[in-house]
Amino acid sequence: xxxxxxxxxxxxxxxxxxxxxxxxxxxxxxxxxxxxxxxxxxxxxxxxxxxxxxxxxxxxxxxxxxxxxxxxxxxxxxxxxxxxxxxxxxxxxx
Numbered sequence: 001x002x003x004x005x006x007x008x009x010x011x012x013x014x015x016x017x018x019x020x021x022x023x024x025x026x027x028x029x030x031x032x033x034x035x036x037x038x039x040x041x042x043x044x045x046x047x048x049x050x051x052x053x054x055x056x057x058x059x060x061x062x063x064x065x066x067x068x069x070x071x072x073x074x075x076x077x078x079x080x081x082x083x084x085x086x087x088x089x090x091x092x093x094x
Contacts, residue, residue: 001035001036001039001040001042001043003043005036005039006039006040006043006044006047007090007091009025009028009029009040010025010087010088010090010091011090012024012025012028013025013088013090015088015089015090015093016085016088016089017084017085017088021088044087047087047094048080048083048084048087051083051086051087051094052083056079056082056083057074057079058073058074059074060072060073060074061073061074061078
């Protein structure tokens with residue numbers, strides 16, 4: 001799958017990974033040949049990997065502090081979810 005085709009598929013989410021958007025994307029992908037589905041998964045993994053940088057992972061959670069008023073650090077799960085949200089937001093945001 002080309003980069004442009006990957007981002008066109010992501011665009012079916014309309015900028016957010018809602019349940020309805022994910023169902024729409026899954027349905028769209030299900031009509032494609034297996035190599036395209038594999039290509040989508042590979043492009044998705046690459047997009048997530050490119051965001052997997054310490055400078056992003058060390059950013060605190062926005063608008064959240066601990067009891068002492070210090071910025072609240074991201075967990076590994078929160079960082080993964082944040083990266084997924086960035087990809088779902090589309091190529092311009094990514």
